[in-house]
Amino acid sequence: MIGYICIIDSFYHSFIAFMLINIHTHNPEKQDTHQIIYNLIIPETEEAIENFPNEEVPNTLLSAGIHPWYISESNQKLQLEKLRQLASYKDIKLIGECGLDRLKGPSLQLQEEVFIKQIRIAEEAKKPLIIHCVKCFNELISIKKIVRPKVPMILHGFNNNFHIAQTILERGFYISLGAALLNDNSNAAHLLPQIPLEKLFFETDDKDVSIQEIYEKASFILKMPLDKLIDTIFANYLEICS
Numbered sequence: 001m002i003g004y005i006c007i008i009d010s011f012y013h014s015f016i017a018f019m020l021i022n023i024h025t026h027n028p029e030k031q032d033t034h035q036i037i038y039n040l041i042i043p044e045t046e047e048a049i050e051n052f053p054n055e056e057v058p059n060t061l062l063s064a065g066i067h068p069w070y071i072s073e074s075n076q077k078l079q080l081e082k083l084r085q086l087a088s089y090k091d092i093k094l095i096g097e098c099g100l101d102r103l104k105g106p107s108l109q110l111q112e113e114v115f116i117k118q119i120r121i122a123e124e125a126k127k128p129l130i131i132h133c134v135k136c137f138n139e140l141i142s143i144k145k146i147v148r149p150k151v152p153m154i155l156h157g158f159n160n161n162f163h164i165a166q167t168i169l170e171r172g173f174y175i176s177l178g179a180a181l182l183n184d185n186s187n188a189a190h191l192l193p194q195i196p197l198e199k200l201f202f203e204t205d206d207k208d209v210s211i212q213e214i215y216e217k218a219s220f221i222l223k224m225p226l227d228k229l230i231d232t233i234f235a236n237y238l239e240i241c242s
């Protein structure tokens, strides 16, 4: 898993102007002009955690974390231990997705505890966090205020209103927009021009859309040439993940 990372690094540095960064995806499919960050979700059972990752890990850059939906009350220590181990690997570029979800998963108290521990792991590894947050923005902001992580925090799949966007941008979060951008009436499409370019990423997550489509739509909304947008987002990636 570690050997090929150097090859990828030198590959994309030589094609820096053409590379689209997909900051968060669960689809291992990789294309020559796209650099995906494939997400590994740490499983819940003891046996699965021990053997993880047992699936064929795609030959690409990765993020790894304990998704709030899949926190195990009985095996959370093992899950965190596994994450601590993975966090040191060079091809793991981000920690997460991790975070808070008011609609799904175990109690919010447990989600908060495990989230804070993952923030600490990211801090030790000096790697950015990719964050899942559903209807828990006040809790997220309080946690950031208390834990005060130095690593960048990216809110992924953002599709909330302007007030929430403004609040989290003021607190230094990055925002990653996904498939919602393709819908003209979405919050994501309305918000895009208000997000500082240096705080922006794009992703496909688990949606059946291409990252190219999302960049093209963003370029149209922003009235910005596609190649310039690709370069800008790639520079953001290098800034926080190199």
Ligand SMILES: [Zn+2]
Pocket: 024, 026, 039, 097, 205, 206
């Ligand atoms: Zn995801």
